[in-house]
Amino acid sequence: MTDIPKVYSPETIEPSWAERWAAQELYRATGDPARRRFSLAIPPPNVTGSLHIGHMLEHTEIDILMRWHRMRGEDVLWLPGMDHASIATQMIVEREIGREALPALEGPDAMRRWQMEGQRLRLEMGREKFLERCWQWKEESGGTIRKQLVRLGASVDWSRERFTMDADYSRSVVEVFVRLYEEGLIYRGDYVVNWCPRCQTAVSDLEVVHEERAGHLWFIRYPFEDGSGSITVATTRPETLLGDTAVAVNPKDARYQKAAGRRVILPLMNRAIPVVADEMVDPEFGTGAVKVTPAHDPNDFEIAQRRHLPALRILDEEARMTAEAGPYRGLDRYAAREAVLRDLKAANLLEKTEDYVLSIGACQRCKSIVEPLLSKQWFMKMRPLAGPAIRAVEQGQISITPDHYRKIYLDWMNNIHDWCISRQLWWGHSIPAWTCNGCGELIVAREAPAECRRCRKNAFRQDPDVLDTWFSSGLWPFATLGWPEPTPDLIRFYPNDLMIMGFDILFFWGARMIMLGLKLTKNAPFRKLHIHALVRDAERQKMSKTKGNVIDPLEVTEKYGTDAVRFALAISAAPGTDIAFSTEKIESYRAFANKIWNAARFILMNLEKLPARIRDDLAQALEPKERSFSPAPNSEQLALADRWVFSRLAAVSGEIEAALAEYRFHEAAYLAYHFFWHEFCDWYLEWVKPEITRADSAESLSPAWLNLARAFQASLHLLHPFMPFITEELWHRLPREAADASISLAPFALAAEEALDREAEADFGVLRDLVVTARNAEADAGLQKQKPHARVASEETELIGLFETHRETVLRLAGLGGLEIERGKLPADVSGTVAGARFDFLLVDVRAVDHHAERARLEKEKDKLGEALARAEQQLSNEGFLRRAPREVVEGAERRRAELTDQLRKVAEALERLN
RNA sequence: AGGCCCGUAGCUCAGUCUGGUUAGAGCGCUACCUUGACACGGUAGAGGUCAACGGUUCGAGUCCGUUCGGGCCUACCA
Structure with missing residues (x-):
């Protein structure tokens, strides 16, 4: 029974949902041709490290979109995986070996010494043994990353996980090398390259950082x-x-x-x-x-x-x-x-x-000063590949957002240089090139040659170098799907619909994927490329281990909950702007999760009081069979709130979808946040409170309950892409028919479009204004506790009726003891009259009014109104404005002038009475 | 050397593309409220010459130019 704690503890529910989602293979793409597909390949994290907050932002943005598309009924593929990070992994493994050999070392120089010793030992142990160690490392580190992704609730399809050095993937890499070589797009030659004397390898231009x-x-x-x-x-x-x-x-x-x-x-x-x-x-x-x-x-x-x-x-x-x-x-x-x-x-x-x-x-990796050095390396000719990649973006086959990255991309593409793709490393894809021991003939082939085509000898030495990791990553969107074989997955999910990455790898990876995709598959690898922001600390400094200002995603996740961190990231993620991140920010969205929890707690606690039969009815009514909810007819008092909340749900769903469609995550998250807290909780829940806390034993499911439960459920659906864990948990706590379902597979927008109801929104708005006006007056009079009586008057007949109908609700929400509703205006000579645009309001029997404070407030109000009025009048007395401005703007100004004049007059009168 | 971005409330940022109400939010701050979902809460409030100057316009936070301040990227100046 109602054992719902007052404070939400994410750690009690998140890990188990994370595991269940993965274990149930909930996010396995079906391949169902009847549904629209939506595909994205994860930017593969390096096997070298664990995930940092930048990854978490990236995965949050992607996951929000994936969950949203999935909830729209699409067949979603989010393909997970990792890349082998040739140079970085080799460095780490060398250091490990060095550390094992010299365990006694310590101090600041230890790392460097281990590295040197490891490098020496690598040569001593030989290629085969060293690679064994690398694979061992990959298994461990890769496992850590996989665990993190699961824990963060990333809705990836684990059945399709890939690694850049998988056998199939490696075959694709060789295939690409051979094809491009045969076409003359890959060549070998002696050129001056960037040589890192520490890493003992050539690196590409992009891997050199200038200072x-x-x-x-x-x-x-x-x-x-x-x-x-x-x-x-x-x-x-x-x-x-x-x-x-x-x-x-x-x-x-x-x-x-x-x-x-x-x-x-x-x-x-x-x-x-x-x-x-x-x-x-x-x-x-x-x-x-x-x-x-x-x-x-x-x-x-x-x-x-x-x-x-x-x-x-x-x-x-x-x-x-x-x-x-x-x-x-x-x-x-x-x-x-x-x-x-x-x-x-x-x-x-x-x-x-x-x-x-x-x-x-x-050197980007080890910070050694690189040495320009003449050496024999493999290169890829970029000009012929860049042309189509430029056109694809210029002509819109690929859209890059935010827009200014488009220009940066094109600028780089137009000034592209050949790419040095060979690395003097061991961990990576071996270059499929052999030299004949007999005659020195160079043979590039898919498999080791049996005999030399020139001298017929059969002894060769394979090129000792490996390929740049980005060469293999460049094939990611299609090699992960089985290319060059025309696999069902390749046919179904390629080209990908979307790619999301950080700006730091736009050239390294994004640009090269586009070039290679176009070249090899005759298709853009993805239709859209979105660049996400950089996560900085609260002072907008880049996060770095040396500065000690890093926020570790797993740490804050454990402390505040994944949902809170995700939400804090999402609501900060305005396209094109870096994110200033802090634990304070996370705290405020933990408070939001707590708010959701407590709204649910309130609903569920009262739900428990209902007879079991009614709960069964509710379970049935919550099944979104027709994929849309609208308000069930209710008592006059409640119907307005119901119509209003469903109208808001319908409107907000649309706004969130529009924002997500343009990667305005901050806006989408804000809309969900504001709706839930400041509309659903502050007004709707408060409005219907008496109805659902009533302890009487109803015979059948009341419209009030039906509407509340449906509106709450629909809110959870809107929140789910942003806060998957708490929404899943609460969704399951609502009465359900099928226990094994998941909110993540349910429809996103539950409120029907027909629920849009301008009249309900307008009426509800006036009542809300009345309540706020009353609260204001009470606060000004210092009477929040006393429940004073009040009078309200309007010249609009409909408002009189509206106020009459909702008198009880207004009294309760405004904390009033009684309310006279009158036709017309309130006497202007009575102190404390507040004039709204559509009604006058007055607290009666107000004793202790602070005249001094009241006067100050009114003076200020008068100034503000006066300024606004002056502006409106100036505008309206300007002939140019009247002649040239659009009619609705002029009308707006006129209306404003009328309202302001009226308000100003009333404020002035009030002031006069005080004097 | 070229190019880009930013400067709006104490702090972090929306809003600028597509000019038109009295410029918004979160955090922080102030006052009041232990009201039976929630003090990670409620109600109300204070706080902004939208970096500066000039221009375009009936009208500029928004468009154009210049300056100042901050950040970033690209580049084969030896």
Whole structure:
């Protein structure tokens, strides 16, 4: 029986619902062709980490939409999964291995030492063993993420879970590589790439984060070979001079007309190198002459290609000087810089040094300064892929929201560069390329070749590198559905209807998915791409572990309940604006959950008092068979409230749906919040309270009960996408016929559109105004406790009738002892008369009125009204306004003027009486 | 170097695209209320020259321009 606690404790109900939803496979997509489908693939979290608050926002937004679409009767697929996070996972596993080997280490340096030791041990243990460790890690960490998703109530289809390194998925990856290679869109070559000397791998442009740092610009003299003077170059990296193979000047630069074609002696190395002319050189910068180091600078590399200059690699994979650096061999890049500068100074070749702020690139993963390095890598040609991806967005096959991300996407696409896709790592998809041991032939194939097509030998070595993780993630929307096989799922659910992601991976992932999807499936991978906000802390700082301002979703979930956290996120999620998040915010929506709980508690407690037979009838009446509710005819007093609440339900449902359709989560959540708290609870529930708390034993289900139960149930449905747990729980506590059903599979909007009732809303509104006017008057008079008597008068016959009908309700809600209802106006000379637009109101027998406070209040009111009136009059006396403004605006102003004049007059009269 | 976003109540933000009532919300604050769902509550209230200046317009928080302040992104300036 009614053992409903006064305070809602989410922890007592959430975990069990979460498990039941998953265990019952409630969210398994049916594939039922009779229903409209709605599909979305989860942005796969990394197996490396557990979920953070940003994930929770993402999953909240997605889940709201998925639940909403499902409740609209659609066949919804939300496909879950994870990606293998090549570089990040490898780092973590290395560190683990290092930690095991050196358990005694501690202190700030421990991590780094473990990492180095792990890297060494990895090479020692070999590829196979290391990968075993990675898989082991993946099982553990992946399990954690899965548990978190379940706990957060994400309505995903677990039967279709995917991992980017599943066998089927890996086959898709190989297929894509081979196809693109055969088409010439993937190629291998020697280019200057971003090399991370710590991770020991190439990384793509996007994986390099730029940062401004204070540095220097060194001016170095390169003497002409013939001894006639010198040419001065400016550089931020003097140590790379050891690998210079030319000096370049702009051909149009008058200063260097005679220099081009001559030779200079490379300082310290005493090598003669040419001065070449190349357009790329900016005459404005530095001295207008630039040293050319083809193996360590992408620009220089291009110059070298054009001018047929050799490339000398003076730095190795660990950023130490190679044998090419002669006497500097073995030095670290920064030690080498010191040595070079010292020697230049000694040789009097360093002309000057200037302070200079330069932008420096660091590895996104480990923050080491990346080194531009010439090496053999695999690349994907992006221009041919970008064209269709630009058109798809420009022509609307894919819509990107909020709108300004569309422009950012197009801008990036239009300036795209080739993508370095090979990584010198072990954890990931091996590149399906083999080199013949006999003749060196390169063979790219779906499977290991049996014999060389050129020399017929049968010994090969496979390319040791793996693919960038984003290469495989780029296939996510279709590879998860079985592509390239035409599986039923692929046919049914591809292209996806929607993709939601954070801005930080728009280029990494979103753009590449679009390009690859269009290329490989001839289809956009999704029709809509929505970019969600970033969750920041209350001071709008980015959350980070080092700052210690992170909000851990599981922690706050346990403390405040998933529903509260979800709701706090949703109601803060205005498109295009970052979210300032705080536990205070969560607390206020925990209060909302508590409010819902207590409304239910009230209803359920009274429901218990009804005879069992009536409850059975109610259970039947709550089955939404016709998928729409409207108010059952009721007593005159209650009918208005019923009509009103169903009208509001119908209107609010529509507004929420409109907001959700445009990803205005904040608005949708607010609408549900405001309706439930400030309409359903504050007015409807209060209105019908006496009727349902009455203890008499009814023979049959009363319309009051039927309407209340239905309105409450319909409210739960509206709230369910935002607060799945509490709504599911309460929905089940209502009398039900089928115990195994779930609110998540029931219709979203239960109130029928026919329930929209403007007349009921208007009438209810006037009564509400009367109650509020009375409360105001009582508060002003300091009489909240006394239950004073009052008079109300109106010149409208209908209002008189309305007031008469609802006199009892008004008395109760306003806390009045009695109410005279009169036709006409109230005498203006009686102190305390409040004039509304449609009625006058007066407290009678008011003794202790604070005249001073009353006067102050009235003065203020008068000023406010006066200002508003002046504005209206000014507008109406303006001929331009009368001539040009639309009629309804002018009429509105006229009406306002009339109302304000009336109100102002009454306030002035009241003031006069006081004096 | 280019581009984007933001500046509205003490705090966090809606509202600006599509100009037109007396500019809203949540939290916080003040007063009153232990009324039989809820003090994670109820009732009422205080609090804003919408960053500044100029322009367009009958009318600007909303459109345009400039300035100031804050944040972000892209880029091969050696």
